[in-house]
Amino acid sequence: MEQLFLNVLNVVLPVLICAGIGYVLALTKAPFDNKVIGGVVSRVGYPTLIISHLSTTQIAVGTFLDVMAAAALAIAAFGMLGFVVLKAMRLPVRAFLTPLMHGNVGNIGLPITLLALGDAGMAYTMGFVVVVLISVFTLGMWIPAGEFSARKLLTSPVIYAVVISLILMTTGYSLPQPVAKSFDILGGLSIPLMLLTLGHTLASLRVQSLGRAVSLTALHLGMAFAISTSLVWVFGFTGGERGAVILCCLMPSSVATYLFVDQHLPEYGPDVAGFILVSTLATILVLPVALSYWI
Numbered sequence: 001m002e003q004l005f006l007n008v009l010n011v012v013l014p015v016l017i018c019a020g021i022g023y024v025l026a027l028t029k030a031p032f033d034n035k036v037i038g039g040v041v042s043r044v045g046y047p048t049l050i051i052s053h054l055s056t057t058q059i060a061v062g063t064f065l066d067v068m069a070a071a072a073l074a075i076a077a078f079g080m081l082g083f084v085v086l087k088a089m090r091l092p093v094r095a096f097l098t099p100l101m102h103g104n105v106g107n108i109g110l111p112i113t114l115l116a117l118g119d120a121g122m123a124y125t126m127g128f129v130v131v132v133l134i135s136v137f138t139l140g141m142w143i144p145a146g147e148f149s150a151r152k153l154l155t156s157p158v159i160y161a162v163v164i165s166l167i168l169m170t171t172g173y174s175l176p177q178p179v180a181k182s183f184d185i186l187g188g189l190s191i192p193l194m195l196l197t198l199g200h201t202l203a204s205l206r207v208q209s210l211g212r213a214v215s216l217t218a219l220h221l222g223m224a225f226a227i228s229t230s231l232v233w234v235f236g237f238t239g240g241e242r243g244a245v246i247l248c249c250l251m252p253s254s255v256a257t258y259l260f261v262d263q264h265l266p267e268y269g270p271d272v273a274g275f276i277l278v279s280t281l282a283t284i285l286v287l288p289v290a291l292s293y294w295i
Contacts, residue, residue, distance in 0.1 A: 022203075034201060042199040051187075098143050102253070103250075109247060130159075217275065
């Protein structure tokens, strides 16, 4: 048992240490531009990471597409259950629904699955990440803003990276070696930058109404358990794809959703920040248990 938990800590602690460095950078007021780094990761890091890993990792295309479908169903399920929960708690749907719907599968999910499940597990996680990213930058913006815009969806580099990756995976072709090497280098920047940004952003969140944050976190974890269990059973996932789906469903609320809420509904920003912070801290307890007994 002791060795099991030690192995789990070896997976979780590197992620926490990297995020902790970002937190310290914020506390010491070191130069760190979240918007610039976020733009680099979303426009360059994510697309090159997706192409470099999916085009070289041996995974089943059909299963990868199933994971993407499972991710879409997971977001829909979180959305429907979250809507009911928020109505019951008499909380504004526009402010709290998108944080309940979208997990932090990029900043935390990718490094955790890479360390815990290897390259294949991380490749399946990317299928989940792609769907969540598209949803965050469409529904995640539309719901708080109360308006619809298809331009963000059509101009997302992530979508085109997935299309290129699927073409390479199904045809067996590979990128020219200089391009593949450059994508490996650029994609390798993504995870460290995401973790530093996570820690830096958490340090700047203003927390309010701790009790509400704890309640929402507990409800979110309950929904995650029910949804992930159902998806694994419905799709018959096993091995790396099973672990990837479970871990992605257990991820804490996405930090990106706070930015949209704070922009359009600033009066609820501190409450949403509290939920994101508490759900992220809860991950420290949840992941070791999940990795030890469930995955």
